[in-house]
Amino acid sequence: MVDKPETGHENAGERLIEASLALHDLKGWFVREVLPLEAALMQFLRRSGRDSADIADLRQEVYLRVCEYAEKEIPHPVKPLVFTIARNLLIDQVRRGQVIPIEAMADLDAANVAADTPGPDRTIMAREELLLLRGALDRLSPRCREAVIMRRIEGLSRREIALRMGITENTVSEYIKIGVRTLANSLYGEPEAARRPV
Numbered sequence: 001m002v003d004k005p006e007t008g009h010e011n012a013g014e015r016l017i018e019a020s021l022a023l024h025d026l027k028g029w030f031v032r033e034v035l036p037l038e039a040a041l042m043q044f045l046r047r048s049g050r051d052s053a054d055i056a057d058l059r060q061e062v063y064l065r066v067c068e069y070a071e072k073e074i075p076h077p078v079k080p081l082v083f084t085i086a087r088n089l090l091i092d093q094v095r096r097g098q099v100i101p102i103e104a105m106a107d108l109d110a111a112n113v114a115a116d117t118p119g120p121d122r123t124i125m126a127r128e129e130l131l132l133l134r135g136a137l138d139r140l141s142p143r144c145r146e147a148v149i150m151r152r153i154e155g156l157s158r159r160e161i162a163l164r165m166g167i168t169e170n171t172v173s174e175y176i177k178i179g180v181r182t183l184a185n186s187l188y189g190e191p192e193a194a195r196r197p198v
Contacts, residue, residue: 026070033078034066036180039188041082048090058093062086129187136186140179147175148183 041062045055065085066078075081137145146165150156151172158176162169 026067029070029074030063030067034063034082036184037079037082039184041086043188044083044086045090050093058086058089061089065089132187133183136183139186140182144175144179144182147172148179151176152180 038059041059042055045058048055050058062082062085066075066082069075069081069085137148140148143165147161150161150164151158156164158169158172161172165172
């Protein structure tokens with residue numbers, strides 16, 4: 001039997017499948033890594049003094065640019081990229097307006113996320129945030145806290161966590177999802193959710 005030569009249609013189909021898988025991976029990464037930052041991003045954008053419609057548009061523009069960047073290379077860590085993009089978009093809006101309100105510049109200077117050496121005020125704020133984070137972590141169930149710490153702090157894969165904890169990768173994913181959502185609510189969101197242990 002003679003093998004049929006590969007046609008352009010088969011190559012196109014393979015490329016389409018590869019592109020579909022890459023898009024699926026990008027969506028998963030976005031949901032895991034970027035969406036948990038939304039509460040902090042919205043809080044940052046609200047401090048700029050823009051109205052709700054502008055803030056929603058800015059958030060979408062930030063997400064678009066993060067995805068465009070991630071198509072080339074997945075950023076690690078993602079938080080500085082998200083806030084640098086947001087800050088640059090705000091600066092661009094101020095520049096386009098030709099008028100630079102003093103309040104806007106003060107907010108933009110205070111929000112310098114990408115600075116290499118934090119000032120004393122940022123150091124104090126970081127310590128306070130760490131205390132809040134520690135309190136929020138303490139409110140998680142022990143297994144959920146363990147999974148979140150191994151994933152977010154130690155940087156272990158879901159498979160490594162599952163092996164260490166003796167559970168399935170799906171359970172690890174659930175623990176991490178619940179933990180990150182609870183931490184986000186504790187730090188940035190609804191006060192009643194912050195008080196309930198998971």
